[in-house]
Amino acid sequence: MVAHEPPYFAILPDAADQLAFVDEVYRLFRTEGMGAASAHFLAGIGGTMKGLPDPATLPPRTAAMITRLMANAPVMMEHELRQFTSHRPDITALAPYADRIVLAxxxxxxxxxxxxxxxxxxxQLGIALTEFPGGHSGFTDAPxxxxxHLVEALQVPATVT
Incomplete structure (x- = not known):
């Protein structure tokens, strides 16, 4: 499994601050709309995510993916962001599989x-962090x-069955 920047804000030492930040993003989404919420979120993650490209400038398959991402943004704000960021992964359950996990x-x-x-x-899992190109949106920053890097990370060692 390759997990690129899993949003487990709840495991951080400053989790209360980060979860309050997410709550504020949600509040802005509900009261001022997607634009205000997105701007606050992007600023809060340090400006590490570039805006999505205009689908009209892209090949059809890529344009369709970007269009889906944009259409799904309200669902993410309403039903996923708070839930994902407050999740605490079970380190004990993951540890036996650490050799099959790539944290990126x-x-x-x-x-x-x-x-x-x-x-x-x-x-916490005793594995190396793998750095990928770009920022949080590296798949569009430097596809x-x-x-x-993804293909390399997915290479399964011969000893794994």
Whole structure:
């Protein structure tokens, strides 16, 4: 499994502050709309996520993916962001499978909120953190390099069955 910047804010030493930040994003979404919530979220994660490209400038398959991401943003704000960020993974349950887990983070997010849970979880599992190109949205920041890193990360050692 490759987990790129899993949003486990609840495991951080400053979890209360980070979860309050997420609650504020949700409040803004409900009271002022997606634009205000998104702007607050992007600022709070340290400006490490670039805006999505205009689908009209992309090949059809990529444009369709970006269009789906944009259409799903309200669902994410309403039903996923608070739930995902408050989740605490079970380290004891994950530990036996640590050799099959790749925790990844974007180089440009180092020191920022998206990077921190991945780094801490890797430390707790006793595995290395793998840095990918770009920021939180590395798959759109540097797609070719990101895919190359992903393919490499998915290589299963011969001893794993």
């Amino acid at each position: 983070a974007g180089r440009e997010t180092r020191g920022h909120l998206p990077y921190r849970p991945a780094a801490l979880l890797a430390e 070719e390099e990101f895919v190359s």
